Amino acid sequence: MSKYLNNRTGISSEFLNIRERAGDSLLEALNPGVSFKTKDTQSALLEFICPIGVDLNRVSLEEERWSVRILVTGGAGYIGSHTVKELLREGHEAVVFDNLSTGHREAILCEEFFAGDLRAPDSIRACLERYRPEAVVHFAGSCYVGESMREPAAYYWNNVVGTLRLLDALRAAGVNHMVFSSSCAIYASQVDGPLQEDFPRGPGSVYGRSKFFIEEILEDYQRAYGIHSVRLRYFNAAGADPEGELGEDHRPETHLIPLVLRAGLGQGVVEVFGTDYPTPDGTCVRDYVHVRDLARAHVMALERLVAGGLEGGINLGSGREHSVRQVIEAAGQVIRREIPAR
Numbered sequence: 001m002s003k004y005l006n007n008r009t010g011i012s013s014e015f016l017n018i019r020e021r022a023g024d025s026l027l028e029a030l031n032p033g034v035s036f037k038t039k040d041t042q043s044a045l046l047e048f049i050c051p052i053g054v055d056l057n058r059v060s061l062e063e064e065r066w067s068v069r070i071l072v073t074g075g076a077g078y079i080g081s082h083t084v085k086e087l088l089r090e091g092h093e094a095v096v097f098d099n100l101s102t103g104h105r106e107a108i109l110c111e112e113f114f115a116g117d118l119r120a121p122d123s124i125r126a127c128l129e130r131y132r133p134e135a136v137v138h139f140a141g142s143c144y145v146g147e148s149m150r151e152p153a154a155y156y157w158n159n160v161v162g163t164l165r166l167l168d169a170l171r172a173a174g175v176n177h178m179v180f181s182s183s184c185a186i187y188a189s190q191v192d193g194p195l196q197e198d199f200p201r202g203p204g205s206v207y208g209r210s211k212f213f214i215e216e217i218l219e220d221y222q223r224a225y226g227i228h229s230v231r232l233r234y235f236n237a238a239g240a241d242p243e244g245e246l247g248e249d250h251r252p253e254t255h256l257i258p259l260v261l262r263a264g265l266g267q268g269v270v271e272v273f274g275t276d277y278p279t280p281d282g283t284c285v286r287d288y289v290h291v292r293d294l295a296r297a298h299v300m301a302l303e304r305l306v307a308g309g310l311e312g313g314i315n316l317g318s319g320r321e322h323s324v325r326q327v328i329e330a331a332g333q334v335i336r337r338e339i340p341a342r
């Protein structure tokens with residue numbers, strides 16, 4: 001686990017200051033591959049770790065709602081699929097563009113799916129011609145920090161070149177609004193305390209640099225070509241769809257909560273990477289944000305972007321940190337079993 005993210009939480013003035021606990025509408029299906037049957041079990045764990053907290057009623061646009069046709073790149077993936085669900089719930093139309101390299105066909109909840117690869121200009125052009133979306137939410141990319149250090153070319157091609165090809169196709173098609181999946185990995189590691197949007201950048205990995213470069217490109221495309229964007233910098237996405245339709249299914253899974261729950265089911269042992277961090281229990285702390293909060297934030301950002309009321313970079317975190325040990329202990333208490341860890 002990267003020391004870089006140690007002791008980090010994200011503060012977003014735009015979204016997090018309006019957080020409110022939303023009763024028990026929490027995680028109900030952490031991971032479809034991991035079948036915890038009781039709703040209470042799943043809710044209790046995520047209630048502890050990252051309650052859903054965005055109060056949409058207080059942050060929705062005042063005006064009458066309108067419907068936008070949105071292209072969702074990477075909509076078959078973890079965060080993308082949850083966002084498609086929220087877009088549909090809010091009355092928007094969604095078209096998923098995905099090469100299914102890490103995503104899943106069965107996670108696409110909208111009717112329209114275009115199987116294509118961002119690095120292939122013809123494919124994205126054909127999709128834009130067929131569906132004529134008014135805005136894009138861009139999730140597609142590669143997102144493993146360790147892999148990015150071993151295979152920088154693959155990461156720069158998929159993330160940076162893929163985004164450039166998308167942007168040029170959008171320019172040609174006259175699509176001027178994009179919400180982009182950025183990451184807290186763009187910030188410098190030397191800064192102490194909760195990260196804020198104006199903190200120094202200094203990504204410590206190829207993955208983080210690819211997101212950083214894309215953010216710079218987006219600023220230039222906004223200035224020169226009028227493609228307006230909101231760059232959402234997520235902390236650690238966690239949880240699953242409260243209705244149980246969607247969940248986290250990365251292969252390989254590197255995220256802590258699914259791994260902890262699998263270990264609780266007898267599938268492996270949780271590896272704790274580092275016990276000498278300057279944290280209360282020595283293990284790495286992270287800011288976990290519920291995937292539905294993230295999905296809702298995308299819808300809000302998109303609506304405000306299209307309405308001309310928002311652009312730039314925004315952190316999306318819960319503002320609370322939890323250590324690896326705390327997550328393991330919380331899971332153990334909830335499922336009333338010891339979680340094997342080493």
Ligand SMILES: NC(=O)c1ccc[n+]([C@@H]2O[C@H](COP(=O)([O-])OP(=O)(O)OC[C@H]3O[C@@H](n4cnc5c(N)ncnc54)[C@H](O)[C@@H]3O)[C@@H](O)[C@H]2O)c1
Binds near residue numbers: 076184250
């Ligand atoms: N999961 C997190 O905690 C987290 C944190 C910060 C940022 N992010 C960013 O959010 C985005 C989504 O993350 P996720 O966890 O849902 O990942 P994911 O792997 O589940 O989803 C990525 C999707 O993009 C698709 N894809 C990848 N390359 C493509 C290409 N060239 N053309 C078309 N489709 C392609 C994949 O098939 C997959 O469906 C990523 O850009 C990631 O960097 C994620």
